[in-house]
Amino acid sequence: MARLASSEVPVAIALHNVSAGYRGPVLRDIDLEVGNEVVAVVGRSGSGKTTLLRLIAGLIEPTSGTVDLLGVAPAIARRRKRIGFVAQDARLHPWRTVGENVTLPLEVNRSARTNGHVSPEEWVARMGLTEAIDAYPHQLSGGMRQRVALARSLVIDPQVLLMDEPLASLDELTREDLRDELLRLWESRARSVVYVTHDIEEAVLLADRVVVIGGTRPARILGEVRIFLARPRTKRDPRFYDLVQEVREHLE
Amino acid sequence: MTARRTITDLGVALLAIAAIAAALEIWSRALQVPSYLLPAPSAVAARMATDAGLLAREGGITLSEAAAGFVLGTSVAFALATAMAWSRPLERTLFPLAILVKLTPIVAIAPLFTLWFGFGTAPKVAIAALITFFPMLVNSFVGLRSADLQEVAFLQTLGASGREIFRHLRVPSALPYLFSGARISLNLALIGAVIGEWTGADRGLGRVIFVANANLDLTILFGAVLVLAAIGIAANALVGAAERRVLHWHPIAVAT
Numbered sequence: 001m002a003r004l005a006s007s008e009v010p011v012a013i014a015l016h017n018v019s020a021g022y023r024g025p026v027l028r029d030i031d032l033e034v035g036n037e038v039v040a041v042v043g044r045s046g047s048g049k050t051t052l053l054r055l056i057a058g059l060i061e062p063t064s065g066t067v068d069l070l071g072v073a074p075a076i077a078r079r080r081k082r083i084g085f086v087a088q089d090a091r092l093h094p095w096r097t098v099g100e101n102v103t104l105p106l107e108v109n110r111s112a113r114t115n116g117h118v119s120p121e122e123w124v125a126r127m128g129l130t131e132a133i134d135a136y137p138h139q140l141s142g143g144m145r146q147r148v149a150l151a152r153s154l155v156i157d158p159q160v161l162l163m164d165e166p167l168a169s170l171d172e173l174t175r176e177d178l179r180d181e182l183l184r185l186w187e188s189r190a191r192s193v194v195y196v197t198h199d200i201e202e203a204v205l206l207a208d209r210v211v212v213i214g215g216t217r218p219a220r221i222l223g224e225v226r227i228f229l230a231r232p233r234t235k236r237d238p239r240f241y242d243l244v245q246e247v248r249e250h251l252e
Numbered sequence: 253m254t255a256r257r258t259i260t261d262l263g264v265a266l267l268a269i270a271a272i273a274a275a276l277e278i279w280s281r282a283l284q285v286p287s288y289l290l291p292a293p294s295a296v297a298a299r300m301a302t303d304a305g306l307l308a309r310e311g312g313i314t315l316s317e318a319a320a321g322f323v324l325g326t327s328v329a330f331a332l333a334t335a336m337a338w339s340r341p342l343e344r345t346l347f348p349l350a351i352l353v354k355l356t357p358i359v360a361i362a363p364l365f366t367l368w369f370g371f372g373t374a375p376k377v378a379i380a381a382l383i384t385f386f387p388m389l390v391n392s393f394v395g396l397r398s399a400d401l402q403e404v405a406f407l408q409t410l411g412a413s414g415r416e417i418f419r420h421l422r423v424p425s426a427l428p429y430l431f432s433g434a435r436i437s438l439n440l441a442l443i444g445a446v447i448g449e450w451t452g453a454d455r456g457l458g459r460v461i462f463v464a465n466a467n468l469d470l471t472i473l474f475g476a477v478l479v480l481a482a483i484g485i486a487a488n489a490l491v492g493a494a495e496r497r498v499l500h501w502h503p504i505a506v507a508t
Contacts, residue, residue, distance in 0.1 A: 057409045078411040085409040087402045095424045095501045108412035108420060136501045156410065 011035055011068075012160055012192035013056055018065035025063070025218035026051045032211065032221065036190040040207035042200055042247060048219040049196040053162045056194060057083055070159060077160070081105075081112035084158030088165040090149035092137040099124060099133040102152045123151040127181070143174035147181075154185070161193045167202065179205060183231060200251075204243045205233050212250040223250030258489075288468040299471035300478065306460070311479045314445050314457040317373055318483075321380020322441035326388040326434065328381070333392030337422070338414075343393075354386040359447055366452035376448030376456070383444035384437035391436075395429025396422045428502055431495040438487050442480060 013034040020027045026048040032039075043049050054060045055067055058074025069077035077083055092101045102120045118126075124133050127147040137145055146166055153161065167175045183206065186193060197203050203210045204227055212222045225246050229237060273293040279285070280292040287295060300307060332350070336343040358379060365375035399422045407417050449458025457476045464473035 054405070057405075059405055059408060078409055081411050083409045085406050087406065090406075091400050091403060093403065093421065093424065095427075104420065105410050108407060108410055108416040112411055138501065153406075162409070 014068040018062045020062045028218040037208040038193040040195045040203035040210045043213040047214045084153035084161040086163045086166045089169040127151045291471045296474045300475040317376040318441040318445040320377045325381035325384035329388035337396035362451040379448040380441040380444035383440045387436040388433040391429040391433030395426025399425040
């Protein structure tokens with residue numbers, strides 16, 4: 001997979017010395033740069049992984065340090081519609097059909113120019129949802145709903161894709177399917193992806209780099225592991241569990 | 253499925269009403285209860301047939317007052333709930349005032365409305381509006397605040413404006429709450445209109461009941477009460493039907 005090769009912006013996401021929190025501090029001294037690559041962020045639950053994503057998306061302000069997205073402040077990147085966001089167990093808009101959920105991002109913030117070369121229908125098809133296009137979310141399985149969540153985040157062709165445990169609530173087989181789907185997506189078009197997960201094996205299967213956050217609160221970056229394995233990867237690769245072990249050591 | 257179910261429900265309700273009426277009929281005949289204490293259902297039915305024109309006319313007046321009050325009260329409530337959902341300071345200012353309105357005994361201040369607005373339609377509409385206001389305010393407010401936070405965040409990452417989030421997410425999220433508010437408010441609006449007529453009017457079912465009470469004319473009194481009940485049931489059914497149509501995506505609508 002191409003990495004850092006066809007990048008217009010060498011560093012898409014840059015956090016320098018960032019600390020953040022809500023009532024109390026959650027993250028401190030975060031330094032992270034993401035180019036056109038997939039960076040997985042792993043950590044125990046409650047370690048501030050979601051807070052990190054919210055910081056990058058500009059949904060919360062850092063208490064100190066700077067966050068840059070595509071060379072501008074996150075708020076501006078949002079207004080330019082450059083950010084795709086996929087949450088865990090997305091509830092979608094229950095009053096909209098699958099097709100209508102996928103077109104929703106095109107209906108808001110219309111002034112922003114989106115470079116979507118792929119139509120909503122095409123995304124629905126790529127996600128294997130064509131037959132469910134008129135179904136309502138409550139009629140779908142969890143896996144199907146996550147596919148819709150993926151399709152609707154990609155319909156604006158975002159340069160930055162933020163994913164918050166998008167596969168965590170799914171069963172193992174559905175996860176494997178969607179994992180393959182994600183890999184295919186990333187290979188078809190280089191993007192900057194920050195993929196938050198508590199599943200170390202999933203991180204090693206998907207990412208170019210795994211960043212480990214944790215420690216006593218406020219959490220910081222404990223270490224980083226580059227994953228050089230060629231794709232498609234498999235758990236049968238003898239080096240796979242070495243890398244998993246390496247990530248695990250940073251966590252402990 | 254729903255249509256058959258509605259018919260079954262209606263059948264059961266009618267059967268229950270018929271059973272109660274039959275029991276009352278037997279009771280009043282067997283014990284020869286005087287009609288100024290409790291008229292026999294057959295006498296009430298006969299009176300309703302004779303005075304069908306009167307009941308329809310006065311019922312129509314009460315219905316239109318209640319409807320106007322309902323529209324006024326719920327619209328103001330929704331507008332204020334929107335403002336409250338928008339800003340915390342406004343919520344803190346308006347909510348105690350709303351509770352004050354809620355706690356004011358409507359029956360006690362109804363004569364005041366007649367004093368202020370005269371004997372016409374206005375005081376009835378005002379009372380109906382006032383009584384529908386609070387349940388709708390609370391339901392709208394809770395409903396507008398019920399939007400899924402993950403979905404709010406999703407729209408924000410797309411650069412959606414507050415207005416867009418309101419239109420695309422908050423209002424649809426509030427719909428189930430708006431409907432339960434409407435169901436409560438609808439019945440209250442009828443009660444409000446009747447209370448308004450009671451305290452000073454020359455028209456409406458409340459007036460019919462008031463005069464009948466003074467004259468111990470119980471057949472027309474019960475007739476008026478039954479017409480009122482029929483209006484209430486019909487209005488509820490209408491809201492229920494609208495709810496099933498609009499909220500077809502909602503788990504509760506799917507379950508019923």
